[in-house]
Amino acid sequence: MKTPLTLRLLPFLGIVALVIFFSSCKHEAMLPPIIPGVSDSICFETEVLPVIQSNCAKSGCHENRMSTYSQIMRDVTPGKPNSSKLYQVITANQSLGNLMPPSSNQPLTNDQITAIQLWIMEGANPTTCSGGACDSINVTFSKTIMPMVITYCKGCHDGSNSSTTLLLTTYDQVVAAQQNKHMMDHVLNQNGYSQMPKSAKLSDCNIAQLNKWISNGLPNN
């Protein structure tokens, strides 16, 4: 079981509150050093990279510019979210005119923004996390499938990518993609259907979870 994001933030919030309290005149609140073992860390590979790839690497945006760790690091100052261009643009006030994803797109979710912030605070390492718990038996649409689609697909399939009209933002749309648009053929890059997501194949576990949900009859649970 993964600890919910908000719980993982708690140790930081306490320390950040203290630091802000004692240095309230500083221009940028100094963030505390990471204390090993205080929180399990954000996984770059599954929690940061796919969000950036699907939201920031799409065509017309920054294709080929934000799809690898080293490219992303050009806009990141490890340990300092507030000094990192990546964090600035995902949290920028829309009135500044540089909100990323662009204002016509859906903004990132609060959980996605928090994960990126925490990842930068933790040192912005290219963490991978194979071996993490993966449950491909107890699969539900709301807890397994939709979060996966939000992370890996929605950035391009929310109406903001001019190269596709396919929407993947609701249960009905995901079901329709499977029933009418060969979703699993795209995910498996088989029978001539292009790789989805475009940048990298889903993990074996994610694929097993999709297969389980499909063989269960696409329930809305």
Ligand code: HEC
């Ligand atoms: C980086 C952008 C991007 C990401 C991320 C992405 N897609 Fe796509 N998708 C596209 C584009 C563009 C097309 C149009 C066909 C093409 O370019 O291959 C497409 C086409 C599709 C199609 C076929 C639509 C049709 O009209 O036939 C399906 C199904 C699909 N994507 C599913 C997914 C799923 C499921 C995910 C996540 C696991 C995903 N896509 C992630 C950009 C993306």
